Amino acid sequence: MKINDNIKPYGLFSTIVVTVVGVGIFSYPREMTEAVGNDGWIVTLVAGFFSLLLLYLIYEIEKLNDFSSFTDIVVNNFGKLIGFFILISFSIYMTLNMSIQMRVFVEVIKMYLLEKTPTEFLIAVTILAGAYVVRFGTNNLVRFNELAFFIMFIPAIFMLLVVTKGADFTNVLPMFQNKPIDYFTAIYSSFISFSGFEIAYLILPLYKNKDKGKRPLLKAIIFITFFYIIITVFCIAVFSREQVKHIIWPTITMITSIDLPGAFVERWEGVVMTLWILFYFATLINFYYFTSDIVKDIFNFQDTRISLAIVMPFIYMIALYPRNITEIYNINTTVTRWFIMGNLIVLPIILLIISRVKYRNKKEHIRK
Numbered sequence: 001m002k003i004n005d006n007i008k009p010y011g012l013f014s015t016i017v018v019t020v021v022g023v024g025i026f027s028y029p030r031e032m033t034e035a036v037g038n039d040g041w042i043v044t045l046v047a048g049f050f051s052l053l054l055l056y057l058i059y060e061i062e063k064l065n066d067f068s069s070f071t072d073i074v075v076n077n078f079g080k081l082i083g084f085f086i087l088i089s090f091s092i093y094m095t096l097n098m099s100i101q102m103r104v105f106v107e108v109i110k111m112y113l114l115e116k117t118p119t120e121f122l123i124a125v126t127i128l129a130g131a132y133v134v135r136f137g138t139n140n141l142v143r144f145n146e147l148a149f150f151i152m153f154i155p156a157i158f159m160l161l162v163v164t165k166g167a168d169f170t171n172v173l174p175m176f177q178n179k180p181i182d183y184f185t186a187i188y189s190s191f192i193s194f195s196g197f198e199i200a201y202l203i204l205p206l207y208k209n210k211d212k213g214k215r216p217l218l219k220a221i222i223f224i225t226f227f228y229i230i231i232t233v234f235c236i237a238v239f240s241r242e243q244v245k246h247i248i249w250p251t252i253t254m255i256t257s258i259d260l261p262g263a264f265v266e267r268w269e270g271v272v273m274t275l276w277i278l279f280y281f282a283t284l285i286n287f288y289y290f291t292s293d294i295v296k297d298i299f300n301f302q303d304t305r306i307s308l309a310i311v312m313p314f315i316y317m318i319a320l321y322p323r324n325i326t327e328i329y330n331i332n333t334t335v336t337r338w339f340i341m342g343n344l345i346v347l348p349i350i351l352l353i354i355s356r357v358k359y360r361n362k363k364e365h366i367r368k
Contacts, residue, residue: 007206009216011142014149015203016055016220018091020196021227022283023105026366028193028228029235033244035186043183047190048225055197055217062204062213062357070201071297076189077354093339095311098287099318100336103328105280106248106319113273114147119249123319130281130309134289138206141289147290148282153227157274159255160234166257167237184195187241188337194224195340196283202290248255248325252276265293288315290329308311 032040051265065073074090075083106122133144171209200217207213235250239273255272288311295307324330 006139006208007142007203008208009212011146012200012203012207013216013220013223015142015145015199016197016217017223018145018148018152018282019199019286020194020220020224020283021279022196022278023101023108024193024281025228025231026108026249026276027104028190029232029244029250030247031189031193032186032232033208033236033241035189036178036182037241038236039175039178039183040186040190040236041172041229043174043186044225044228044232045191046187046193048221048228050187050191051194051224052218052221054344054348055200055221056214057352058200059200059204059213059217060318061351062201063210064359065353067207067210069205069293069297071294073201073355077351077358080222087294089339090289090312090343090347091298093336094287094291095314096318096336096339097292098284099315100322100328100331101280101283102315102319103322104325105276107325107328108252109346112252120320123316124283126281127312127315130284130288131312134292134308135238135283135305136198137304138289141285142203144285145282148278151269152275152278152282155272160230163234163238163254163257167234167236168240169233171236171240172233190228192337192340193228194221195344196286197221198344199286199290202293212257234266280295289311 027231029040032043061073062068068076070090071083071087074086078084078086102123106126109122110117112117134141175249176263197220202336204210231251235244235254238249238254239247247253252272255275288308292307292311294303295301296304297310299307300306309353322331
């Protein structure tokens with residue numbers, strides 16, 4: 001990936017945010033409420049802190065390895081053979097992640113917009129649309145992220161302000177009514193919703209002011225954390241804890257419940273579906289490009305477009321595999337979570353240790 005390192009702070013910030021905040025935000029309040037009731041916002045703070053620590057680990061790994069590409073870092077630190085399997089595992093994780101989210105995305109589209117349209121057709125069209133954007137390269141990908149951030153979050157924040165009219169924020173009380181084990185389980189579930197920050201492996205080598213890369217990363221995690229907290233608190237304030245537990249996508253239900261007499265928007269479902277498409281599509285194209293870039297480097301392809309075509313059928317087959325929403329979430333809570341544990345937690349820790357050792361040995365060798 002030989003291009004100029006001209007990505008600016010806002011490009012790095014927006015790329016992290018739009019990659020992390022996918023369609024999971026629409027079911028996140030239910031997941032947190034089921035796990036720890038009113039204390040979902042506390043769990044989110046802790047998960048956000050851990051995500052920031054791991055994001056800083058990624059920054060340190062990049063810094064110790066002269067901001068090389070992710071593929072080069074893995075191969076240089078683990079060797080070609082072990083590095084090959086690690087990169088394959090990482091590619092499988094990202095393909096699985098975006099495929100499962102794609103199926104959720106398609107199921108909601110069918111429920112609210114295109115009830116009679118075949119699932120196979122919707123998945124195929126979504127993949128092709130993502131491939132079309134991704135094929136133009138990293139610079140255009142970051143520009144899309146910069147634009148998508150405003151289109152996604154300005155309407156979302158406006159609608160959240162509107163729903164405060166009928167909200168009762170005393171619903172978030174009482175707090176700390178759960179067992180300690182429940183909090184630990186919920187923290188891990190919340191952390192999974194922060195997956196996507198690993199896109200920093202792709203963007204940091206292209207960042208213009210590499211020595212000042214921590215600040216945009218910090219801002220991105222703070223924004224994501226508080227956005228998750230606001231969504232969770234608002235859903236409980238509007239519906240109550242018990243109701244949120246029984247709504248599959250409480251964020252969608254909350255926004256569609258908006259009733260403004262005389263407002264220029266009559267059916268909020270259309271607005272919600274527009275946001276739904278943007279939230280997923282931003283996650284899709286970033287994961288899709290990163291996966292294709294890794295596959296290109298693994299097999300020494302000359303062009304990312306070749307790897308795009310190779311990854312495409314795998315996304316399609318995995319997205320089509322679950323039979324219903326229940327099976328989708330079962331796969332997400334079993335298979336996907338193990339890949340997240342390995343690739344988002346274990347891998348950066350091991351990489352940092354190896355990189356530090358090699359860096360110290362290199363400095364000692366230079367001194368001698």
